[in-house]
Amino acid sequence: MSNTPSTHDATGPVIKRPTRWHIVVFLLPAFIVYSAVMILPLVETLRLSLFNTVDGQSTFVGLGNFKVLFGDERWAHDFWNALKNNFIFFVIHMLVQNPMGVALAAMLSLPKLRFASFYRTAIFLPTLLSFVIVGFIWKLILSPIWGVSPFLLDVVGLKSLFSPWLGKPGSALIAVSLISVWQYVGIPMMLIYAALLNIPEEVIEAAECDGVTGWSQFWKIKLPLILPAIGIISILTFVGNFNAFDLIYTVQGALAGPDGSTDILGTLLYRTFFGFQLQLGDRSMGATIATVMFLIILAGVSLYLFVIQRRMRRYQF
């Protein structure tokens, strides 16, 4: 401790730097806008989840709303059902969308492939479509009455395989998940494609010199190099899936039928917060569900940032 003043002295008189106001000024607009449209509503939502209407007055109830959400049989049933469905929704994306994205990107980056840019555009195009259009198109494709899918199956004599997938509790969630995969598979494809293009030629050439070609080249050289991109995609998928709402709402409606089998956190939140049909909106319980969603996503992202990403090996070229 006694050393401190002397070291301080050793540097000589402190040069008084002018306050760098421009940093504050340049940051301010973004800060204000971000606070106003992101931070403030978030804080307000978190606050609202601690309040409820008692005798017509908004009253602080502490964790009372959470107690109702997890303690009340009906609320808990709806919530866990939504969480379970949401988890399945996410798992299907991870198992189908992302591996498919990687596979498509790998195929696109093959130098011998013709019409690569056409495929790239075609596969990416659904991502640009509105979910309303996607939902409508797929509802029509899968319609047992006018749909093209029963017709096509009939043509190849497999009509018996068709069933009204969107209307059956067992298959509706899978069907909706796959529609979502169809729409968004372009995003992992593009990100992985970019990552694959970033791998320097020398690395590939060196691998070829060592006799690593074809499949083993993909598994041993390319895949490790694109792992960070896959990590990013996974976390994007996670956040996107646990915030999902729009496609389910357009395809299955706000009640997310049949029998609540496609109800995910987003639709549960919508029904609770805004109400539906004769059900009046309950802002406090809605905010409570929103808070839980926020915490789930926060937990997932933290897990990724602090546990997985730190262990991931990166390669510098």
Next chain:
Amino acid sequence: MTRTAIKGLLLATSILGTAGFAQAADVTLTVESWRNDDLAIWQEKIIPAFEAKNPGIKVVFAPTAPTEYNAALNAKLDAGSAGDLITCRPFDASLELFKKGHLASLNDLPGMENFSPVAKSAWTTDDGATTFCVPMASVIHGFIYNKDAFDTLGISVPTTEAEFFAALDKIKAEGSYIPMAMGTKDLWEAATMGYQNIGPTYWKGEEGRAALIKGEQKLTDDAWVEPYRVLAKWKDYLGDGFEAQTYPDSQNLFTLGRAAIYPAGSWEIGLFNTQAQFKMGAFPPPVKNAGDTCYISDHNDIGVGLNPKGANPEAAKKFLSFVSSPEFADIYANSLPGFFSLNSTAVKMADPLAQEFVSWREKCKPTIRSTYQILSRGTPNLENETWTESANVINGTDTPEVAGEKLQKGLDSWYKPAK
């Protein structure tokens, strides 16, 4: 969106135009409404009829987009700028306005005696003491059928449950028509066109509905489970893949002539008349045994109330009395076939299909949808749960008994009937 925006602009200009013109008259009444589809009927038929009889009073019909109506009306009422007359949504939305003092009591309005208690139920306080809107229109449930199909197959119109299923069997056996056009994908079709359509026959209409609200009956009682048992039998007569069939699909299946029977609400009449190329008929929900009293769902949809803070209460009351008159009933019901006047005086309808629907009022006892009054105020919402369970029963996901139990359990969790 653009279309509604343009509509809104057009509307605004027309209203502003008429408002400016109307200023010359002694008194101007403004009617707040969400029925912008009805603008022409009001301007061309209803308002001239009223003004001819009441010189010195001008009426302006000022509708808002349906989805914005509740919010816009509340804002206007709070600011004190709302019109003299307010179109009332049924049940809780209007009751809320009455409680806040935005709607006046209309108990002593001349003309109110023209309405039955069922007609007034949607705009009456829970204790039944005060009515605050004049009932204007309702929709009736029943079955619309393809007359040509019935004739070629030699089926007569079924009146009992057994005849109904016999007819369905016959259509199915013959094979050229889907017996019944209904899907469960949108859930509400199963509940509204299914459960609430045939249900009143089993729970005896108002009797059962009142007993349910009082807590004397439960949704697990036979009277409430029986309609589910019947619904479960419908499954075999619906089209292929009915689980994924949506409401527009059902409408199209019927109007394209591919299905023989359509469980309907009377609001379909207008559309079906323009789209169907074949003769149509209608029959009320079949009764259990021949000779039983029939019950129909005659569900209140639109009413008109008085804004107590309006500038011209006397003129407004005159208008409300006009709305409660048989003359108004006649104009309104004939301009909008399928939206029936709730007036006790029978209205002669020009449209044969609409006439068929409205004629049931004379032989059947009317009731409203069981879940609408009081019972859908809490969470879980009984109406929404009924949607899900009705679809479940038809899909075979739940048995009728399980459905009844689930609904009653949900209702019990928040509803304590007044003792």
